[in-house]
Amino acid sequence: MIDLKQLRQNPELYRAAVANKNEKTDIDALLELDEKRRKLQFEFDTSKARQNQVSQEIAQKKRNREDASELLAEMSIVAENIKTLSSELGNLNTLLEATLLTVPNLPQAEVPVGNDESFNRELRRYLSPPSYSFPLKDQLELATSNRFLDFQRGAKISGSGFPVYTAWGAKLERAIISFMLEYHIQKHGYQEVATPYIVNMKTMTGTGQLPKLENDMYHIDEDDLWLIPTAEVSVTNLHADEVLPEKELPIKYVAYSPCFRRESGSYGKDTRGLQRVHQFNKVEMVRFVHPDESYAVLQEMVSDAEDILKAFGLHYRVIELCTGDLSFASAKTYDLEVWAPGSGKYLEVSSVSNFEDFQARRANIRFRDKDGKLRFVHTLNGSGVATPRLMIALIETYQNQEGGIDLPDILKPWLELKV
């Protein structure tokens, strides 16, 4: 949620944000609504003040056993008027709030302006693409020949885009998740949480998935609940409607969760194998920080995510997103793209964003500063990282001439756990 007062003062900033983010909100209609609302609010308040005042007089008269019928007659008219005003005001507020929820966050000033990914900036690379002395196989061939993924049976029991991990594919998946969780806990100081995968509408609105992404998420009609597309949703909303003591900041959470995405309208686009699926696993980092620190923390989180790829010895690049590629709620985002040599392309495995106070406003997450003033925290999150494309990169990078896979040593202890 954006700050309505700020919108009133600098509407051009928001018009630009809407245009640069390829959104459609009508800022001027919103301003008009706001104007109308304030006018009505004033009228309502004035009538209410009159009513409160006369009510006192009536009470006084009744106590003194005096006749109050004249005042009562006047008041029934005022009360009728208040009723009308109140319902008009209610409607207006509902409309205003709904519209306000469709205004995207302002991109940070330095974000490159552009309407598609061609305006993104590559910031740096780690390692170079590895070279091989034999013809490479891609993820699908490797997964099939090594029998650790079963797309057919996944399609049978659920539909396309629901992979089944079999035998050591399942074990590898679990090993990767455990490794990443422990890495963030032990080396980066995050606190683990395990939150629900199904949440209510308020929660989905708090982080900004609703109303915009309604069609990209799975909804359970009978209970009016939603399947989370990322752990960001449940973890960030953990502190919704709370006032956090300043000394508890920063809060650093890491959470594993499956993620559910309908990916509506994306059929046929990079959907081969594990590239784009409806259910996948992800380890997510979420932080609640003092507003002064959020941009320093953003850099730190990008580096936290990079550490995972470095630990696996994978070649990747860091991308700074342009305004058009920025998500609705984000002010600034970096993507990590890992190299998949068999497929011959870079794949996005992490997206790290600073939402500034946009989510905090929606979810009402505040802290009390040194002067005792209530302020919104800044929230950030980043994948650390998502598993399917990481697995593509791992098996394609570490394939051998025989069509097998020589996984990096760092994963061995996680694959050889004994009971």
Next chain:
RNA sequence: GGAGAGGUGGCCGAGCUGGUUGAAGGCGCACGCCUGCUAAGCGUGUGUAGGUCAAAAGCCUACCGAGGGUUCGAAUCCCUCCCUCUCCGCCA
């Protein structure tokens, strides 16, 4: 799913025979006094949001789980819903 109890300020907790109760009292917190230090004691203050205003102060309005109703007037009465707890049922 059924029955019962309950949801009041940072917390605890009155009020619930409708009218100076935004809300007693206590705890906590802040400041001051007192005190060798600490504790105790005394005094004062201590919600959030919206509006008005250039801004602050001030003033006005709203908020006692949420929404609606009755009434001149609702924390208090009525209805619907949500949540928590206890018991029963069902169940991994």
